[in-house]
Amino acid sequence: MSNNQSNSIVVEKIKTFITNNDRFLLTSHVNPDGDGIGSAMALKHALLGLGKQAEIIIDGKMPQTYSFLSNCNWVMDVSSVHSTVEKFKAVITCDAPNIERLGLASKFIDEGAVILNLDHHVSNESFGTIDCVILDAASTTQIVADILRWLCVDLTSDIAESIYLGLIFDTGRFKYSNTTPSVFALAAELVIAGVKPENISGKIYSNKTYETVQALGVFLDSIELHCQGRVSTAQFDLEYTNSKTWPKVDTEGFINYALDVTGVEVACSFREVEMGLTRVSFRAKRDFDVNSLASVWGGGGHQKASGCTLEMKLAEAKKTVLDEVARRL
Ligand SMILES: [Mn+2]
Known part of the structure; x- marks a missing residue:
């Protein structure tokens, strides 16, 4: 991804946002796909590693296909979250174009919350307090990988697996035109970090009802x-x-x-x-x-x-x- 000046401002804003908050809501669009789930899971692993609290709340059931991810029970459907849960003042949205697409998950966002909007869709409405919308990114997990690098978070095998999930999902298994050299470079890093491509492909694609x-x-x-x-x-x-x-x-x-x-x-x-x-x-x-x-x-x-x-x-x-x-x- 290009490193222009506005990018470095966003990097600093994101670092400050993570440093200054201790309790995060991670969410994605209604009925999230592999990229939304992978992004939120990778971020939760990373935030816990940094000593923060983070909850993944989405409007929709966790697709069975992704239940191979370790700690997949972290993903909570809105209906299973008690409505008295304190609203979040720090929110990271993954792969969602606007607040409406978060569905009922948006009710857990505090009115004055700082929202970090992570996305790679051209239809994104730049609704965040901090917008990190990178159209060149093949997946939101590719953006998450960049953010973790900026935060000096090590790629554990759990984080790598979550990032890889979004990457294969959004590139159609390294097939679509968004499969750039940087996608393969990231995939190589993830495999070095412990991802087993054959295992993941088998669990996702040869595992249908x-x-x-x-x-x-x-x-x-x-x-x-x-x-x-x-x-x-x-x-x-x-x-x-x-x-x-x-x-x-x-x-x-x-x-x-x-x-x-x-x-x-x-x-x-x-x-x-x-x-x-x-x-x-x-x-x-x-x-x-x-x-x-x-x-x-x-x-x-x-x-x-x-x-x-x-x-x-x-x-x-x-x-x-x-x-x-x-x-x-
Ligand atoms: Mn995506």
Whole structure:
């Protein structure tokens, strides 16, 4: 990452923020992914090592996939935290674009709290007291790794594993265009610090529920091509998302199959999760900007991966999205 002057000011602010506080709230967006969880876990390990107190509170259940992390019980769902818990005056948000996306976790933030906002998304709204939003970073955990270096925190194997989780998650296992030399350099450091890539990959990617693999079949079956094969769609209808098996399904990564089709530039996956409420995910190859596409409906993310929610039934949402995509091709 570049070291310009504004960067060094942020470094000093972060050092002071950590030094001057003893009790931290670590949080991420609603239903956090591997990067949000990895960032918060790495920070908690580091803060405890510095003799500080830190709690990880998120709005959403800890995904089972990440339960291999040691001390994974540190991650608390909002619903399991007593509402009388004293609010936090020092807060670190990981991988979240704004306060709203923290969901109910935001109720533990004191009104006058100092917030350190760590993120790498272009859609970040710079809502922190200190904003450390580095768009060149492949993952928020890559930013966390920098911060720990600034704080002279040693990479224990637990910290390294948490950072590695965010790194493989957000680079699609070192595959996306954000897989830069600095990503490999960090990965090398993490492996030296004790990460076992084969173990972690096995635990994350070869550890799916039967229901998830069955759902992948349904998803693949639903793939359609549009716009002369340049756009693909796939979907789960309301009946499926309300079925008994759905809670055991993790659709993470499914959309990549829709993007893998030769000639497809944009993949759109639709899930009608409630009557008249459809969640949409986008992935793109080449230069199609799906962050800007998702922002049409109040969503966001990255240029090549984003999402949004439409208050429409599945068929209507699909038509609306396809019309907009066709206009932008
Ligand atoms: Mn991320």
